[in-house]
Amino acid sequence: MTNHFYRFIFSFLVVLSSIAGCKKPEKATPVAITFIAPEASSIFQVPDTILVKFNIESKSPIHYVRVSIDNEDLIPVSPQLFIYPVDSMRHFEIPVPVGALSAFDSMNCYVHLVVENDQKTTHEFMEIKLSNKPFAYKGFSVVTEEDGNKSRIYFYDEYMTETAQLSVIGKITHAVTARESDLLILTTAIPEILSAYSYSDLKLQWSRDPQLPYPEFTFIRDHSPLLYFGNGAGQVISTYSSTGLE
Incomplete structure (x- = not known):
C-alpha cells in the first residue's frame, strides 16, 4: 500500500509540473506609432532636412527610437539618428538631413522608425519620394x-x-x-x-x-x-x- 501511495504522489506531481509547463507565455505589449509629418507620398528635393514628427504609445518603457530615411531596399540614405526618451515622452520631433542622390535623380524612399521597448522591436514606415534639386554650377x-x-x-x-x-x-x-x-x-x-x-x-x-x-x-x-x-x-x-x- 505504501508503494501505491508514493506512486500516486509521484504521478500527481508529474501532472502538476506538466500543467505548469503548459502555461501560455505573456504576450508582447504592442507599440502604437502614429506619423504626424511628413505626410504619405510627400516629395522632397534634396539635399534637404526632413522634419519627422510622430507619436508613440507603449505600456512598457521605451529603450530607444531610431529614425532614418531608407531606400526601397531599406538601405539608409540619411544618418541613422537615435532618441533615448524618458518615460513621459510620447511626442517626438527630429530633423533628418538627406544629401543629394548619387545613383538616381529621384527614388521612392521610406521614413523608417524603429522602436524598442522591454518586449519587442517595432518597425514603422512612411513612404515618401526624393528627387535631386536642379544643379547650380556656381x-x-x-x-x-x-x-x-x-x-x-x-x-x-x-x-x-x-x-x-x-x-x-x-x-x-x-x-x-x-x-x-x-x-x-x-x-x-x-x-x-x-x-x-x-x-x-x-x-x-x-x-x-x-x-x-x-x-x-x-x-x-x-x-x-x-x-x-x-x-x-x-x-x-x-x-x-x-x-x-x-
Whole structure:
C-alpha cells in the first residue's frame, strides 16, 4: 500500500509540473506609432532636412527610437539618428538631413522608425519620394593634401570660372553653403572645427568646437536660417547659420 501511495504522489506531481509547463507565455505589449509629418507620398528635393514628427504609445518603457530615411531596399540614405526618451515622452520631433542622390535623380524612399521597448522591436514606415534639386554650377570644390594637414577651396562663378582660393588647416570633411547669409560652412578634422567663411571676402565669420565627450562632427545641413549638425553621440544640434549661435 505504501508503494501505491508514493506512486500516486509521484504521478500527481508529474501532472502538476506538466500543467505548469503548459502555461501560455505573456504576450508582447504592442507599440502604437502614429506619423504626424511628413505626410504619405510627400516629395522632397534634396539635399534637404526632413522634419519627422510622430507619436508613440507603449505600456512598457521605451529603450530607444531610431529614425532614418531608407531606400526601397531599406538601405539608409540619411544618418541613422537615435532618441533615448524618458518615460513621459510620447511626442517626438527630429530633423533628418538627406544629401543629394548619387545613383538616381529621384527614388521612392521610406521614413523608417524603429522602436524598442522591454518586449519587442517595432518597425514603422512612411513612404515618401526624393528627387535631386536642379544643379547650380556656381559654387566651389575642395582639395585636401595627401597628408591631410591642409585643404584648399576653389571658388567658381556661374560660368565655371575660378574666382578665388581659400586655404584652411586640416582635412575638410563636410561643406555646405548658407545662401541667405552668403556663407561657406565647413567642418575639418585634425583639428575638428565647424567654421563659416564669407563668400564675398573669404574671411572667417565664426567657428565652434565639437561637444564633449564625443568631439566629432558627423554631418552638416543648411536649412536657412538654421544650420543642423550631428555629433558623435548621434545627436542633432541646430544653430543660426549667420552667427553659429544656438
